[in-house]
Amino acid sequence: MSRRAAAELLCGVNLRALLDSVDAFLFDCDGVIWKGDKLIDGVPQTLDLLRSKGKKLVFVTNNSTKSRTQYAHKFTSLGLSVTQDEIFSSSFAAAMYLKVNHFPPQNKVYVIGGEGILEELQLAGFTALGGPEDAEKRVHLKSNYFFKHDKNVGAVVVGLDPHINYYKLQYGTLCIRENPGCLFIATNRDSVGHMTDLQEWPGAGCMVGAICGSTGREPIVVGKPSTFMMDFLLQKFDINTSRMCMVGDRLDTDILFGQNAGCKTLLVLSGVTTQSTLDDSSNSTQPDYYTSKVSDILTLLGE
């Protein structure tokens, strides 16, 4: 693959051209809109401005700890008016993956991850086990102890799980190893995430890596950079991907996702990626544009 041209720093001129050439902005959330539970400065005004210019806004997040309903509440609580229909989370994507692949509704789904995954699975009509209710479960490593698992589990969905434990790891790996045809679905493989505003924490890639390391299986990834979610976006909004701009803080998920789908891409340095990572010779992912944070859009337009 030929190397893309180096990213252009966003400025008044290329920003105006970008605004003219796209009809929708796809935003990642963690590190772009907020960090943990703190809104990033200037976000509400920037979103208002883009809406006032007639742009569609869509929020595409790999964070699977919440459902779309829960995300809508988070947006509201931070003073942003965003509806559930504008949100595409990897928890929703996991449920939709099973739906479009005709997962038999009599089969069950074991979840390593948060409430959001269970909620989306249940909304889609599936029976989900595990998740938060297994957070405090313990195993008994003694002679004659037999760990039972449900033979009707036909898929294990793995996302970020701050309550990861050996019980869940044994449950998930037993299903994958012993239930014939059991699917292994990863909401995403982000290495780290801003679970709090002050620092990074292990992301879903950590839990997914644990399952890979014990089963020798590779997952089906439904979140970014997989373009699975894009199919839903395209069905919903009648906009060509070349007239969309993906805005994110990660090269290996957001920017790659945008590029895989044929969107324009804007990297913001308010999350996990630093200028030196972007510039490093080992980095082969170059967005079209980069800037320090989304509210630079306001400043550069002089609004």
Added chain:
Amino acid sequence: MSRRAAAELLCGVNLRALLDSVDAFLFDCDGVIWKGDKLIDGVPQTLDLLRSKGKKLVFVTNNSTKSRTQYAHKFTSLGLSVTQDEIFSSSFAAAMYLKVNHFPPQNKVYVIGGEGILEELQLAGFTALGGPEDAEKRVHLKSNYFFKHDKNVGAVVVGLDPHINYYKLQYGTLCIRENPGCLFIATNRDSVGHMTDLQEWPGAGCMVGAICGSTGREPIVVGKPSTFMMDFLLQKFDINTSRMCMVGDRLDTDILFGQNAGCKTLLVLSGVTTQSTLDDSSNSTQPDYYTSKVSDILTLLGE
């Protein structure tokens, strides 16, 4: 690499030839000597027979939950007389790796794994943190919460940890990501282990996979199939590896370890490997010999 000839089923004839051609037997433990806390039938008599024929016995285990002293106690409690000097565990190997690589004693080691690793590290003169004392620690994922880690940690050692939690994962990955030059050492990468006699459980490969998935780093592996431990065996016992036979239940660790070191190899089917796995066309690791369990040696010799 050319494919080895298919393994020969052990019989009276090739067993006698094997006994004539080797001076030492290296045994894996889990799935060979015991399963969980249950001794496999006929093991004591078989070891006695081999000792009576003048063979050196060495026990090489990837299981890092115990130190060598703790292993010696386990052997004794099961009625086997094995001394600490005959045991080489991956917990010991981790400590020796740091020792031979001149790890500065003023630096600390963070442990994801069992008491055995901490004990071996301390015996070797190192300061170890983590392990069992972090089993019940929890994180607080709220705004302004800052997770502190020791900047003097210069190595993270990861082994099988049934008390794995998000606290340990954050601690270990922060050290690897943020402490300059911090080593990432895996006791081993076994996908599963017989934590109980009735079934398999996630092995160290699970915890190691979690750290890889969050740091993007690959570990230094000190247990089987790495030949790091063999260097110590060779220093200790003045026996050429061609006159050693590695006996184990795993193709990807035990048999590969034996072959990497130039030993003869005997696979036993009393642990994780089944006859169909051995015979499967996707399996490229063929031991010299295979048999159902170590006590077949007794039967085949008519003793």
